[in-house]
Amino acid sequence: MDDRLQELLDREAIRDCIHRYCRGIDRADEAALLSSYWPEAYDNHGAYAGPVSGFFEQVRAAWARGPRNIHNVGNVLIEFRDGRQAAVETYFLALQRGTGPDGVERQVMLAGRYCDLFEKRGEEWRVLSRTVVYDWVDHQDLPQESEAGRFGPRTPIGGTFPDDPVYAIGRTKG
Template sequence: MDQEKITELLDREAIRDCLYRYCRGIDRADEAALRSAYWPDAHDNHGAYCGSAEGFIRSALVVFKTGPRNIHRITNVLIEFISQAEAAVESYFSAKQRGPDEDGEVRQMLLCGRYCDLFEKRQGQWRISERTVVYDWVEEQVPPAVPEAERFGRRQPIGAPRPVDAVYALAKHRIPPRHEAEVPSLGGDRRQGL
């Protein structure tokens, strides 16, 4: 395989990694991860928000303080190189978002669509320079009335913001082991509810 093809494969993987950092940033209320997905001068057309990526990040930081629960998934990533330093990237997303609205009432939404991004490679790094979010599906859902502790039960740990979430302990190799003695027998198949 020639060097040009190897560079292209590495670039594709760096772009995917950037998309995943964006999801971690939003879902785990991780400001550093979110900022690392955008160039400082980037522009974001994100539904109700249209402006600088910095403005979008600042608005996300306000939402983070409300303790929302977000889950983003990215699939069907199509990367088309415009040049060695630019790529047009379409990636499908599905996002479940739950949190309080302006009146403090908890809302839950299922959003599906596509991130249409212009990526730029600067100083060896790929990041978003322009983003347009295209919505293909929006569905307001009834949020669960049962508290999380009751709903999740023994399915622990549950997702949490940075630095509490288990992924941050993983990076430091400190996830506490779960011993069989700590998990009461459910009887039957232990894979139930996975």
């Protein structure tokens, strides 16, 4: 295969992995989240730095408290190292609301970058090492109105796996 075509396929596979991570975190979709990292990966999310398995434990605990998250990714710069590894910088914007381990509910807007080392094994790209760089943190007041009041007729409201409407695409009419 032409090297340029393979590079385009690899770039798209890396972007797909980044998007799976966002869906995994936001929809409490464990399979999507796990599929974005190699099992022995390292993760530095600021409050946690260590084996990705520890990060997954923190995420599962947060999911149990019913957070509302939405991650958007923008600029993605991919620099291939040797055909099997790539340095990837991905800009993100995250809106998060939930109860922390201390029982206090908070809402925050975060902006920053995922600075990742991706590795290709077989035909699959995943994160081998991630450092989250925070460029913006905006602590926000919690909404006083219920979700039903805030969203009004704007339904369906986003949810978690398997109930979020994204998981019904192609399975239902309407």
